[in-house]
Amino acid sequence: MPELATPPRAVPALAIERLSYAYSGTGAGSTAGSGADAALVLRDVSLTLAPGEFAVLAGRSASGKTTLLRAACGLVPHFHGGEIEGVVEVAGIDALASGPGELAAAVGYVAQDPETQIVSTTVAAEIELPLEMRGDPQPARARAVEEVALALAIPHPLARTVDTLSGGELQRVALAAALVTRPKLVLLDEPTSQLDPVAGDELIWLLRRLNEEWGVSILLAEHRLERCLAAADRVIAMDTGAIAFDAPPRDFLAWAQRADTALETPGARLFSLAGIEPLPIGVRDARATLHRDGR
């Protein structure tokens, strides 16, 4: 009987194993030492993100969300220094051995402040920069810029100077620059924190659409969870540098109610006060529950 060919296992978009990290200058001589434990920003973090998965990274301030994202894109330890132990692989590339530049083709990163993520004077130059840096020919760059601008609904003309853009438009341009290399993984660190509610919602659903259409994996750190739970496949909650919870959004809401009420969404809190089950992960979900219960 002929052997059936086994399909190759998909390489995870992000694979982190036993990652511990301390920033330099925090008194941590080695991440392994017990005396250095207090300075650790990440503690024994293990996490795998499958291709095409959309995960939300939740947690209070200083819980290690930003540092985890920085480690996943190579800024930690290559740019910020510090002591690191463990394994970080992005689409099969060793992130601790490769710098952020080498990882740029596999991972895109969007930070909180759109102003500091824009390094060029025009929209087109900004989106094109990663391709130019890796030496892509001009026609291919122009085509890629047009495609990503179209996908993200960035208004033309692309020769506009970036100082004429609103915060939401700037954030879209930063996202376009992160996506133009067609990375396997996009990391976003509170990208809606400086946007108005409408622009913030638009950005989250734009991410979901790109996640579905392009198959790009997304790891999104957010404080305003009510905005993004409905778009997510999974929620990873962090607490003092360690992963405290990792499950689908609805389970997360039940966990947050028990373990950390600061992470509860306003809708879930309202439902739990009214004694309505299940807790809603979004407005549509809440409406459906209320309709079903005839309220």
Next chain:
Amino acid sequence: MRSPFAYTPRPGPLQSASPGAAVVYLGALVAVAFLYSSPPVLIAAGIGAALAGHTAGADRAVRAALRMGLSLALLIVVVNALVVNRGETVLLRLGELPLLGRVDVTAEALAAGAAIGLRAAVAMIGFAVYSACVDPDRVLRALRPIAGRSALTAALISRLVPVAAADAARLRDAARLRDPAAAPLGRAALVRRLTAGSLDRAVDVAATLELRGYSLTRPDTARGVRGVFKSRFDGRFYAAGAVVLLAAIVGKLLGADGFHAYPTIQLGVGPATVAVAVIVALSGLAPWRRNAPRRRGAPRSAGA
């Protein structure tokens, strides 16, 4: 509102020139200010830098730099007069002051302060013209072969001014929105916040550059970027910069810098000083554009 120092794309020779040529040209004018103490040459360097800005279309930047530069110059004059007691021509005896001790305001200290202040003002005008006329994108790309492994250096050189300018505009807007009853935000506090914030943000910009692959070795780096940044105007600016520097050095050797503040003010304005001043001032015309570009198909004249 856009900062006056923000780069504005214009089809002028200075804007079209390669960053290296622009730096040589404007740097030569600023170098004159640091080589000379003679007020006529310093004023000529200021005129040269302002003229360069005007002919390049950066009037707003020049005006703003003049305002800031002359305010700084005034401050330097006052401070120098209070802390330096040298000089034989006492204009005012202020007696014993706390911290400063005996303070005699002398004409020599005022003149020396004015020379230092002028120097600072010229540097500010030159830098303002650079910021408003030289495309930071081209600077960033030109720096890559030199500072490819240091995104922070590149970010500081090419992005610090635009980022600081954007921050300044935001801080000014925030200050305007404060309650009228609130204590006014002083200029010093604004500058302090701006400096601290800008350096932090330059680090963030450097991180972004790293993420965009700035430190990657580009396949065609070996061929260099020289061809990419060449402009037909480069020769003009290299030549203007060389002439200014040459005139300044030769003039210095011929005694064109005949200014001594102490113990009494001595200002020698000989032919060499006049020649250097004229050359330096006229160099400001280098970005001048003889003819505006004619639109394709436009008639040469009404009768043609």
